[in-house]
Amino acid sequence: MDKIEAPHTGTTIIAVTYDGGIVIGCDTRVSIGNFISNRASDKITPLCENVFLARSGSAPDTQIVSDIVRHMVHQHSIEMETNPEVKTVANLCMQITYNNKGANHGHGLSAAMLCAGWDKYLGGQVFALPIGGSMISVPWGIDGSGSTYIWGFLDAEFKENMTREEAESFCITAISLAMARDGSSGGMVRLVTVNEQGAFRKLTTCQELDTFHEDMDVRGLQNGLSGMVV
Amino acid sequence: MSSIGTGYDLSPTTFSPDGKVFQVDYATKAVDNSGTAIGIKCKDGVVLGVQKLVISKMLVHGSNRRIQTVDKHAGIAYAGLCPDGRQIVNRARQEAANYKSFYGDMIPAQTLADRISSFVHLFTLYWYVRPFGVGSLLACYDKEGPQLYHVEPSGVSYRYYGAAIGKGRQAAKTEIERLKLGELSCREAVMHIAKIIYQVHDEAKDKQFELELSWVCDESNKMHQKVPDELHKVAEAAAKAALEEDMQD
Numbered sequence: 001m002d003k004i005e006a007p008h009t010g011t012t013i014i015a016v017t018y019d020g021g022i023v024i025g026c027d028t029r030v031s032i033g034n035f036i037s038n039r040a041s042d043k044i045t046p047l048c049e050n051v052f053l054a055r056s057g058s059a060p061d062t063q064i065v066s067d068i069v070r071h072m073v074h075q076h077s078i079e080m081e082t083n084p085e086v087k088t089v090a091n092l093c094m095q096i097t098y099n100n101k102g103a104n105h106g107h108g109l110s111a112a113m114l115c116a117g118w119d120k121y122l123g124g125q126v127f128a129l130p131i132g133g134s135m136i137s138v139p140w141g142i143d144g145s146g147s148t149y150i151w152g153f154l155d156a157e158f159k160e161n162m163t164r165e166e167a168e169s170f171c172i173t174a175i176s177l178a179m180a181r182d183g184s185s186g187g188m189v190r191l192v193t194v195n196e197q198g199a200f201r202k203l204t205t206c207q208e209l210d211t212f213h214e215d216m217d218v219r220g221l222q223n224g225l226s227g228m229v230v
Numbered sequence: 231m232s233s234i235g236t237g238y239d240l241s242p243t244t245f246s247p248d249g250k251v252f253q254v255d256y257a258t259k260a261v262d263n264s265g266t267a268i269g270i271k272c273k274d275g276v277v278l279g280v281q282k283l284v285i286s287k288m289l290v291h292g293s294n295r296r297i298q299t300v301d302k303h304a305g306i307a308y309a310g311l312c313p314d315g316r317q318i319v320n321r322a323r324q325e326a327a328n329y330k331s332f333y334g335d336m337i338p339a340q341t342l343a344d345r346i347s348s349f350v351h352l353f354t355l356y357w358y359v360r361p362f363g364v365g366s367l368l369a370c371y372d373k374e375g376p377q378l379y380h381v382e383p384s385g386v387s388y389r390y391y392g393a394a395i396g397k398g399r400q401a402a403k404t405e406i407e408r409l410k411l412g413e414l415s416c417r418e419a420v421m422h423i424a425k426i427i428y429q430v431h432d433e434a435k436d437k438q439f440e441l442e443l444s445w446v447c448d449e450s451n452k453m454h455q456k457v458p459d460e461l462h463k464v465a466e467a468a469a470k471a472a473l474e475e476d477m478q479d
Binding site: 079087088 | 332333334335338341344373
């Protein structure tokens with residue numbers, strides 16, 4: 001009997017801090033095995049006005065985490081009478097992922113997320129929440145299946161204190177590079193920028209994206225050969 | 231001024247015809263008849279002081295503290311029934327620890343005050359418990375700055391610049407109101423509180439007392455702790471001297 005695979009956000013997600021806030025980016029592909037069930041999904045979920053969650057891993061797992069955290073954050077913000085701090089929200093996400101290690105017959109939640117936002121005390125912050133339930137504050141974070149192909153790019157090219165425009169185009173480039181190599185990542189690139197003025201969404205369609213295919217021309221066709229090496 | 235609530239004062243679940251819950255009022259009386267506690271919020275922190283009446287010369291100095299730390303950034307001084315005070319401090323500690331574990335951060339002052347108030351209020355609702363006979367002065371230094379709250383036995387809490395509870399509160403409040411609280415530093419407030427407590431202590435009626443002082447301020451790295459020994463000694467000496475001067479006039 002074939003097991004039905006849960007929708008898998010084989011994904012690339014990224015979050016970077018810049019001078020004044022953060023930028024979160026994601027691809028838009030959701031796949032069930034080889035079938036792309038949604039080619040325009042939104043993997044960046046608002047948890048509150050000033051904090052967003054980029055989700056990768058199992059789609060239902062990450063959705064339930066974000067729903068529960070959104071509910072808790074809402075109640076908390078009513079008692080506090082103000083928007084929550086980014087680290088508080090990230091902590092709540094961590095509590096759920098860490099304390100449900102027995103879920104799913106002991107496999108635990110398959111949720112690898114980036115929680116990022118802006119608050120008036122510490123400005124823009126990014127928290128990485130990898131599988132297993134740890135939480136770490138980082139200047140930039142990436143996750144998802146596509147992230148494996150761009151660690152080198154991030155290590156080499158990330159700079160602290162970029163401008164907003166630099167950070168946004170940096171995220172688009174990073175996701176495009178990952179989408180070029182990862183079969184489970186694709187579609188468009190969605191960005192969310194959060195700073196003191198608020199949260200701003202941007203969509204970059206396929207036509208606008210760099211596919212990094214210029215070097216893929218088959219050689220030797222001018223001579224009529226098939227290009228095969230003899 | 232005290233009204234007798236014959237018949238309506240047996241249980242916290244009974245209102246009197248003029249809308250009073252006498253058991254809560256009586257709990258407040260327990261606070262009013264105990265040793266004075268004072269709190270002052272200064273520009274760089276909060277200082278707490280307690281007139282701890284000692285019942286016996288055999289008591290070890292420094293035992294039975296009436297000011298206790300709730301979390302790194304918060305402390306409570308209480309007046310009234312001391313065992314009740316300990317319970318409130320225990321609960322406050324639990325609330326602070328629980329908040330830290332769940333939200334990953336120190337509990338904000340307003341939240342802590344609200345949690346303590348709700349807890350105290352709970353005990354005014356049921357016939358099988360009695361209200362807390364304690365007034366708590368909560369000193370807390372959070373992201374919004376230093377704050378001082380007073381939680382009453384009824385469960386209500388207010389935020390103050392300066393507060394005094396216990397038997398010397400009227401005289402103490404008058405003295406506190408004379409101070410320019412907006413410009414006061416914690417070091418200065420320590421001296422003032424020591425002086426006020428010595429002033430309100432009635433040699434004839436009250437027994438011997440110990441002066442307890444604590445603060446949470448910039449100098450203490452925003453942590454609640456006993457006022458350093460040398461400052462405590464200086465403050466007490468100055469307070470005694472001021473009293474001598476007054477007596478000589």
